[in-house]
Amino acid sequence: MAAWRVGHWRDRGFAGLVASCLLASGGAAPAAPTIESLPLAAAYGTGVHSYFAGDYQRSYDDLSQAIEAGTLDPRAYYFRGLTALKLGRLDEAEADFSAGAVREAEGTGSWPIARSLERIQGCDRLKLERHRTRARVATLQLDRRRSDLRYLDVERAEADVLRDRRPVVERVPDAANPFNEDVEQVPARRRSPAAPRTEDMPEPVAEPGLDPAAEPKSDDPFGSGAGLGGADAVATEGENVAEQTDGRMEREATEAENSAGQRDGQAELDSLR
Known part of the structure; x- marks a missing residue:
């Protein structure tokens, strides 16, 4: 009796589970037809078996039924194309091979295509592989x-963003801040280059008691007076040359200082700009 009750409740529980599954499946939306569904799987399997059995017309009809039902499996197109080759329908075979290859390349599902085509070899397999x-x-x-195209769109969008300028926001001064006043922009003045300074060459100073313009008292160049006057004249000329050299060096130094001053002024002007 106890065993009967256990079996009875077990049967009732199994029946309730089946009923709940049926209700759930009935309330849900119908799924899209796939090769895994029972009718399509039966039609596809029957068509493949008929192909390998040599019944090509029946195989063609079963595979056409699966394709017309909405299957996305490229194997149905491949085997119907192979069947069309056996029936001499070359155009239909090429069309089925192309349609199946497109669906396989799109990657809409994961089907063991290579395993299903292992038994297909020779010229028919070469034609199929060409389309794939x-x-x-x-x-x-x-x-x-x-x-x-996506890369070009990104480049165009980047160029548009770079062309957009940042809007200028008007600055509103704070009346409570006494230091927040607009400062007048004064343009920098251009400094004129300094004129080079020139110094007059000092006149040679004659020694006291000697008159450089005086003529020698005697015309004898070998006289005693002529000898002393010639030595003094040579000494005076040497001093004049030395003074001229010093004056030239001073002028060159002055010109160098003026050039340096002009360069400094130009650098200041460039920095102000």
Whole structure:
């Protein structure tokens, strides 16, 4: 009796679980048809088995039924294309290969395509692989173009942002702050270059008692007076040359100082600008 009660409650619990699952599935929205759903899986599986059994017309009909029901599995297109090759429908086979390759390249699902095509070899497999390769290359090119367009959009947006200027906000002075007053902008005055200073060359000073303009008393160049006068004249000329040299050096030093002053003035003007 106890065993019967346990089994009875177990059956009731299982029935309640099944009923709740049915209610949940009935209340939810119907899922999109996929190859994993029972009707599509049955149609696809029957078509594949008929292909390997050599019944190509039945395989073509079953695979067409799965495709028309809305399957996204590229294997259904591949096997229907292979079946069309066996039936001599080359155009339909090429179209199915292209459609399946596009769906495979889009990556809308994860299906064991390579494992399903292991038994397909020879010329038929080469034709199928050619379409798969073309679809992959086309997808890569499309992705690259999209990436380039996104990069161009970013560059254009960056240029627009750089062109936008920051708005100038008018400064409102604070009346309570006595130091917050507008300062008049006084333009800097351009300094004129200083004129070079020139000094007069000092006149040579004659020694007392000697008259440089006086003529010698005797015309004899070998006389005693002529010898003394010639020595004094040579000494006086040497002193004059030395004084002229000193004056020239002083003028050069003055000109160098003037040039340095002009450069300093120009540097100050540049800094004020």
